[in-house]
Amino acid sequence: MRIGKKLQKFLLLTVAFFFAATLLINVTNFHNYFGINRADTAVKVVALSYDDGPYPPYTNQLLDVLDRYQVKATFFEIGRNIEKHPEIVKTIAARGNELANHSYSHKDMMFKPREYLLSEIAKTDKLLLELGVKQESISFRPPWGRRFVVLSYLVSQMHKKLIMWDVDSHDYEKKLTVEDIANRVIDNVRSGSIVVMHDGGGDRSKTVAATEIIVKNLRSKGYEFKTVSELLK
Numbered sequence: 598m599r600i601g602k603k604l605q606k607f608l609l610l611t612v613a614f615f616f617a618a619t620l621l622i623n624v625t626n627f628h629n630y631f632g633i634n635r636a637d638t639a640v641k642v643v644a645l646s647y648d649d650g651p652y653p654p655y656t657n658q659l660l661d662v663l664d665r666y667q668v669k670a671t672f673f674e675i676g677r678n679i680e681k682h683p684e685i686v687k688t689i690a691a692r693g694n695e696l697a698n699h700s701y702s703h704k705d706m707m708f709k710p711r712e713y714l715l716s717e718i719a720k721t722d723k724l725l726l727e728l729g730v731k732q733e734s735i736s737f738r739p740p741w742g743r744r745f746v747v748l749s750y751l752v753s754q755m756h757k758k759l760i761m762w763d764v765d766s767h768d769y770e771k772k773l774t775v776e777d778i779a780n781r782v783i784d785n786v787r788s789g790s791i792v793v794m795h796d797g798g799g800d801r802s803k804t805v806a807a808t809e810i811i812v813k814n815l816r817s818k819g820y821e822f823k824t825v826s827e828l829l830k
């Protein structure tokens with residue numbers, strides 16, 4: 598009899614679990630819950646994104662390259678860097694690029710208390726808004742893309758998009774040459790791709806040079822460049 602009851606309880610819990618899981622998948626658009634990697638499209642569009650800025654002189658150099666080819670990109674900014682270089686943030690926006698949130702202090706956001714996660718996101722949003730960033734919703738990308746259920750849940754509660762990538766340039770690997778970085782992107786991009794590169798966190802001259810090669814090459818193949826938000830529209 599006892600085993601029977603245990604079995605009953607087990608079955609009930611199993612059914613409840615699947616019911617809850619199905620509900621979660623449908624209600625939360627679950628496949629995007631842990632981040633959007635690319636746009637689902639057959640059109641030749643791609644979004645270049647840059648993390649860890651604003652960071653002179655590389656962000657400025659990058660903006661010049663992007664302007665030369667009339668490409669708009671998305672910049673995932675660190676709050677601490679925004680405080681140091683607010684004028685660069687204004688320039689990024691003034692030139693028609695998208696600004697996004699990459700936390701305040703760029704520390705690992707896995708397994709951190711809810712209050713900490715909220716303040717990391719809110720502080721950077723506030724800085725961007727104070728600088729006049731006018732966007733319906735400021736997207737978020739966690740440091741190193743590391744996230745867990747709680748962070749994903751909070752981001753969705755804040756009505757933000759959690760943006761990841763499907764093409765990693767590996768521009769943070771010191772041993773890679775400009776051509777290595779460019780080829781990594783060129784060889785892996787497909788319609789709707791989101792590319793991650795870095796304009797901050799160290800010497801990014803290789804990223805600046807690689808960007809020019811990437812833009813020229815992909816454009817010759819018929820790709821159009823969009824900001825992440827435009828790409829996902």
Ligand SMILES: [Zn+2]
Nearest residue numbers: 648649740741
């Ligand atoms: Zn980062």
